[in-house]
Amino acid sequence: MENQIILSPSPHLESGESTQRVMLDVIIAMVPACIATVFFFGMPAVIVMAACTIFCVAAEWACNKIMKQPTTICDYSAALTGLLLAFNLPPSAPIWMCFVGAIFAIPMAKVIFGGLGYNTFNPALVARTALLISFPAQMTDWRAPGGFVTSAADLKSMATPLGELGTSLMLTGKIPESFDLAAYFLGNQAGCVGAASSLALLLGAVYMFYRKVITWETPVSFIGAAMVLSGLLWMINPETNANPIFHLFTGGMILGAFFMATDMVTSPLSSKGMLIFGAGCGILTILIRVYASFPEGVAFAILLMNSAVPIIDRYTKPTVFGTSAQKA
Amino acid sequence: MESTKYDAKSFKGGLHPPDDFKHFTDKKAIEVCPLPEELIIPLSQHIGAPAKCLVKKGDEVKKGQVIAEPAGFVSLPIHASTSGTVKAVEMRLHPYGTDSMCVVIEPDGNDEWVDGLEGIDPEKATIDEIKAKISGAGVCGMGGAAFPTHVKLSPPDDKKIDKFLLNGVECEPFLTADHRLMLEQTDRMMDGIQLVKKVLGVDEACIGIEVNKPDAIDKCTEVGKSQGVKVTPLKLQYPQGCEKRLIDAETGREVPSGGLPMDVGVVVQNVGTVAAVSDAVREGKPFIERVVTISGAIVKEPKNLLVRIGTPMSFLIEQCGGLTEEAVKIIHGGPMMGNALPSLDAPVCRGTSGVLLFGKDMVRETKIGPCIRCGRCVSVCPVRLMPTTIYSAISYNEVEAAEEACANDCVECGCCGFVCPSNIPLVQAIRQAKNAIWAAKS
Amino acid sequence: MLTAIIAVGAVALFFAITLGLAAKKFHVEVDPRELAISEVLPGANCGGCGLPGCSAFAKGCVEGTIEITGCPPGGAGLVEKIAGILGVTADASEAEVAVVICQGDNVKAKNKYKYLGIEDCNAAQQIAGGPKTCPGGCMGLGTCQRVCPFDAIEITEDGLAVIDREKCTGCQKCVPACPRKCIVMAPISATTHVMCNSNDKGPAVKKYCTVGCIGCTLCKKKGSEEGYVIENFLARVDYEKKAEDINAGIEVCPTKCIRDFATEGYPEGSKLVMPNSVDQAS
Structure with missing residues (x-):
């Protein structure tokens, strides 16, 4: 072609980053947790992860086709949502629930808001919450880690540590005598597919920091605020309140702080905003865990804070260079 | 780098490009560029009012002769960069991309200075x-x-x-x-x-x-x-x-x-x-030449040249031994803030710091994606703007919102566009916002 | 049970009285003619009249601050209706539609470079004057399409804006939106247009466009002296003249840049179908 010359606006150099790469990096960061969950829960976890991912990608593709828009599954965002959704389901979740989850996540929580970049709420968490409310029995059917088993029936039922805490409080008015914190940290606990092993999740988080996919503000303030609040409660009454380390390594705290709250689309833009957002998530998580009827609060906390993002953005605009003197 | 050697200062924001590409020319001494066959001298080479042309087709001019006079205080005279004949006063491609009035001079080869250029003793x-x-x-x-x-x-x-x-x-x-x-x-x-x-x-x-x-x-x-x-x-x-x-x-x-x-x-x-x-x-010597970097991976011999104002860029490329492959992008100025040009016919003007030529490997033809609100543009902006906010405001033609987001403070440094993973031309959007704000006011 | 009924009833009564009083106190007198006009207006709030919406236009009509012919989408029919409501007489002018006077898409006309950037004609125009070599040619980046409140503009696959003559209401929003000024208003009855907007001389036009007007004046000389005006090397149809006169120029145009929409339909590449084009052709 004769028109080989290209003109574009400045800058003419670029970092080489792409949305696709960002999404792929997050998926790569989830690989250690995937391996860990297969190690603890076996085939059921594999099935949930595969089903959610496939259904989400298919849902995205179907939406593109129905709306006659270019296919967007190549940006990996649907695959990421699918995997995150799987991470938020119990390993015993039946396949039909993965399907319903995908319908909540992609068409309902993402596409009708305008697609990638326009959704107010984290699609995976919307799906998880919708499933939890619609199918409470299946969504709280927790199983004990049982090694590499072929079907969920081979896994024994077991309460999550947070569930155990609640039951104990209800029955005896006190929290259990001791926890096996080391086991929780490694992932040897009942829980969601991806949330079990804090160690594996942290490995992934290190990769995301290395690739600069996430910044420190949200996770640090999330965990920091949760630790401070749970620490205060624990100091006030250690008999009815678990210690902060217990809160850190159980439930979805690590998953939420590093993988869900850091979702770029649904978190604030500025660093100040991210600090406020993270702190809000942390405080709400602990409040829900301690005072509300649900044993786990990470998903609700993040969704609530998602809805506050526009207002946080509005009030945390950076002071434009050269205007600080005028404001002071 | 050598940052440890010095107690170096800096500012907040901005970015640190992984490669500054200066190795092409930073060891190359400045060479004097010879006289081209034609000099194209734009009448608008500075911020402010364009100069008023004083010559017409067929006039003989001497090197350093004023060929256009300033039109106001914020304006400057333009001088002939060599001696010769005025071939035309016509619209030619300006280094900023659009056609603009230029004086085209055919050099006579004598490079004769005009009389009466004298310096002064600054002490007195x-x-x-x-x-x-x-x-x-x-x-x-x-x-x-x-x-x-x-x-x-x-x-x-x-x-x-x-x-x-x-x-x-x-x-x-x-x-x-x-x-x-x-x-x-x-x-x-x-x-x-x-x-x-x-x-x-x-x-x-x-x-x-x-x-x-x-x-x-x-x-x-x-x-x-x-x-x-x-x-x-x-x-x-x-x-x-x-x-x-x-x-x-x-x-x-x-x-x-x-x-x-x-x-x-x-x-x-x-x-x-x-x-x-x-x-x-x-010496009373007018501003008729400047140092220009001609660089890029596809330039055979990248150089720093002392170039007469008005020298066509194509001539500069000849001086650098030509290109190893066809250029896909021609950039006037630096890669972050310079403008792309449709051809090498444009001349060097007073504001030309460099001419860069990019081959295929330097130009990524990616589509503009949706903003994923990663906030990178916000964290690199040296003026502490929220480029993506201005982008979304102007995409919906909300001029007031763009103004409220301080679009006019943008220095168009290009940091936001550099880091954007969705390849959004944020600087262009902000420039559009500035135009829209200006249009709404007038 | 009784207490509940009484309590709810009391609350209902309280609100009924409060609301009733409030409605009286804050009552706003609206001229019934204003409401009547609002009802006959197109209701798209396109802003073509220069006011911030249809209700503002209705108010303006009643108050006499704006001409009742000021609503471009409404056309002659609307003017009659408003005149009836207000009890005045008005000369209805003929309705107009917008026409893109360019058919040089990316196949027929050359681009001086490939543009990468925001899909917007104004943004592209800032970069070395836009990719299309022809200074007046349509760039097909869809700025007019996005400002059109009636969804009447199509961008063809080869990058040319084409305006649907049925959907276009003549609101004129697209006219100032085009940085190359290649959208003009023409009476709806005029179906023949010179589809070129380049003021360059013939040889220059030939270099970059196969369907541009080269200013040869043949339409005027061999076609009809009456029907065409030639200015700055560009012919244009004098819409006031008779259709036979104008159509006489079509055959003689060497670059085929005079198009009769009624017989030839929309420019090539458009998916639009000219209304009744078959009937008129036969």
Whole structure:
């Protein structure tokens, strides 16, 4: 072609980053947790992860086709949502629930808001919450880690540590005598597919920091605020309140702080905003865990804070260079 | 890098491009570019009113002759860069991309100077005489914006200037013209500094140089020691060469939004500009040539050339041995803030710091994706804007929202566009917002 | 049970009285003619009248601050209706539609470079004057399409804006939106247009466009002296003249840049179908 010359606006150099790469990096960061969950829960976890991912990608593709828009599954965002959704389901979740989850996540929580970049709420968490409310029995059917088993029936039922805490409080008015914190940290606990092993999740988080996919503000303030609040409660009454380390390594705290709250689309833009957002998530998580009827609060906390993002953005605009003197 | 060697200063925000691409030309001494077959001299080469043309087709002109006179205070005369015949006064491709009125000169090869160009003795001359020499020679900022220098040197009486900064940062990747000038023409530059110091009535001058030019830092420190000129080493950080960033890095003063450096008592000049000031005052030599970096991976021999204003870019490429493959992008200026050109027919003008040629591997044809709100543009913006907010405001034609987001404060440094993973041309969007705001007001 | 009924009833009564009083106190007198006009207006709030919406236009009509012919989408029919409501007489002017006077898409006309950037004609125009070599040619980046409140503009696959003559209401929003000024208003009855907007001389036009007007004046000389005006090397149809006169120029145009929409339909590449084009052709 004769028109080989290209003109574009400045800058003419670029970092080489792409949305696709960002999404792929997050998926790569989830690989250690995937391996860990297969190690603890076996085939059921594999099935949930595969089903959610496939259904989400298919849902995205179907939406593109129905709306006659270019296919967007190549940006990996649907695959990421699918995997995150799987991470938020119990390993015993039946396949039909993965399907319903995908319908909540992609068409309902993402596409009708305008697609990638326009959704107010984290699609995976919307799906998880919708499933939890619609199918409470299946969504709280927790199983004990049982090694590499072929079907969920081979896994024994077991309460999550947070569930155990609640039951104990209800029955005896006190929290259990001791926890096996080391086991929780490694992932040897009942829980969601991806949330079990804090160690594996942290490995992934290190990769995301290395690739600069996430910044420190949200996770640090999330965990920091949760630790401070749970620490205060624990100091006030250690008999009815678990210690902060217990809160850190159980439930979805690590998953939420590093993988869900850091979702770029649904978190604030500025660093100040991210600090406020993270702190809000942390405080709400602990409040829900301690005072509300649900044993786990990470998903609700993040969704609530998602809805506050526009207002946080509005009030945390950076002071434009050269205007600080005028404001002071 | 060598940042440990110096106690280097910097500013907040901006970015650190992984490769500054300066290795193509930073060791290459400035060469004099020969006379081309045709010189295309645009009448609009500076910020402010275009000059009024004084010649017509068929006129004989001499080197240094005024061929267009200034139209107002913020305007400059234009001079012939060599002797010859005016071939045409017509619309030609301007280095900023659009067609604009140019005087086309066919050189006679004698390169004969016009009579009556004389310098003055700065020791005896008054400040106004020196300023008249500077404006008469058509000296303007050589960093890119091409603001008439005499205007910058004439602050209103209520603005007291106590600092004179020199911009030797050259933070744009690829460009090395200022770097070579600081190394090779240190004395000429120092002389210019003394003259400007006299005009401004300040005792102290500081040259800001980034630490990727250690040879220039050492040379200028040594030469400047006896002349009251200090060198401030600066950390590698783009866009440190932006005036307000440089002032922030060197003095910590914050130029108010919409204000000028003189509002905080500072005047900034490019190192090349002060060298041109020296020529203008001592020899009466007009601003008809400048150092230009011709670079890019597809240029056979990238060079720093001393080029006459009006030399077509295609001629510069010939001087550099041609190209190894067909150019996909031609850039006038630096890669971060320069503009792309449709052809090499455009000439070098006073604001041309470089001509860059990119092959296929440097141009990624990716589609613009949706903003995923990653916030990277916000974290790199040196002016602390929220580029994505302005982008979304202007996409929905919400001009007021764009203005509220301070679109007019943007310096168009390109950091946001550089980091954007969705490949959104944020600078272009902000430029559109600025146009829309301006249109709404008028 | 009784207490509940009484309590709810009391609350209902309280609100009924409060609301009733409030409605009386804050009552706003609206001229019934204003409401009547609002009802006959197109209701798209396109802003074509220069006011911020249809209700503002209705108010303006009643108050006499704006001409009742000021609603471009409404056309002659609307003017009659408003005149009836207000009890005045008005000369109805003929309705107009917008026409893109360019058919040089990316196949027929050359681009001087490939543009990468925001999909917007104004943004592209800032970069070396836009990719299309022809200074007046349509760039097909869809700025007019996005400002059109009636969804009447199509961008063809080869990058040319085409305006649907049925959907276009003549609101004129697209006219100032085009940085190359290649959208003009023409009476709806005029179906023949010179589809070129380049003021360059013939040889220059030939270099970059196969369907541009080269200013040869043949339409005027061999076709009809009456029907065409030639200015700055560009012919244009004098819409006031008779259709036979104008159509006489079509055959003689060497670059085929005079198009009769009624017989030839929309420019090539458009998916639009000219209304009744078959009937008129037969």
